[in-house]
Amino acid sequence: KNEVEQSPQNLTAQEGEFITINCSYSVGISALHWLQQHPGGGIVSLFMLSSGKKKHGRLIATINIQEKHSSLHITASHPRDSAVYICAVRPYYNTDKLIFGTGTRLQVFP
């Protein structure tokens, strides 16, 4: 079993829809990252969380440390949001290492 699991693996949406991507993990962590990867490979860091909730524009990330679960929400989705969204955790046993989920491929259609 992977230490970081994401769901769903694939997601399609119509422009304007509210999107939720989930991440569950099984190790003790010091932080959780949400990352965005566009075709071609470049990875952009969206959020780093250790508790609570963060918001940036139309993106909201929440984390529940007790339940070992995080969600990434996109409000008013847009075709330019189409990308792979990856959850990664920083484990207590090596705080400079990231353990990645396999990603959620999001396609937003006009």
Next chain:
Amino acid sequence: ETGVTQSPTHLIKTRGQQVTLRCSSQSGHNTVSWYQQALGQGPQFIFQYYREEENGRGNFPPRFSGLQFPNYSSELNVNALELDDSALYLCASSWPGTGDNEQFFGPGTRLTVL
């Protein structure tokens, strides 16, 4: 402030050959981590270099090796290439002393082994 850069962007090699990939860390960052991302998968941690020393290693064989230079740039070397080494190789730099440890990723090198 310059971001993380990697070279080359694409590379094609044949089985058994050796390859060297390069990464220049973001200005001021002294830690570089390397990741392998197979098609359709999340990145997998290969190893990390901190102040020119290996500082942690994932589940990769010894034919994956690395170096970090005094200017904190880094190389990933892979010997005796296998078909399964075909992947996107990502490096990320960070500054562990801040307690923030956010990693900044380069654009990746796509390696194809034929």
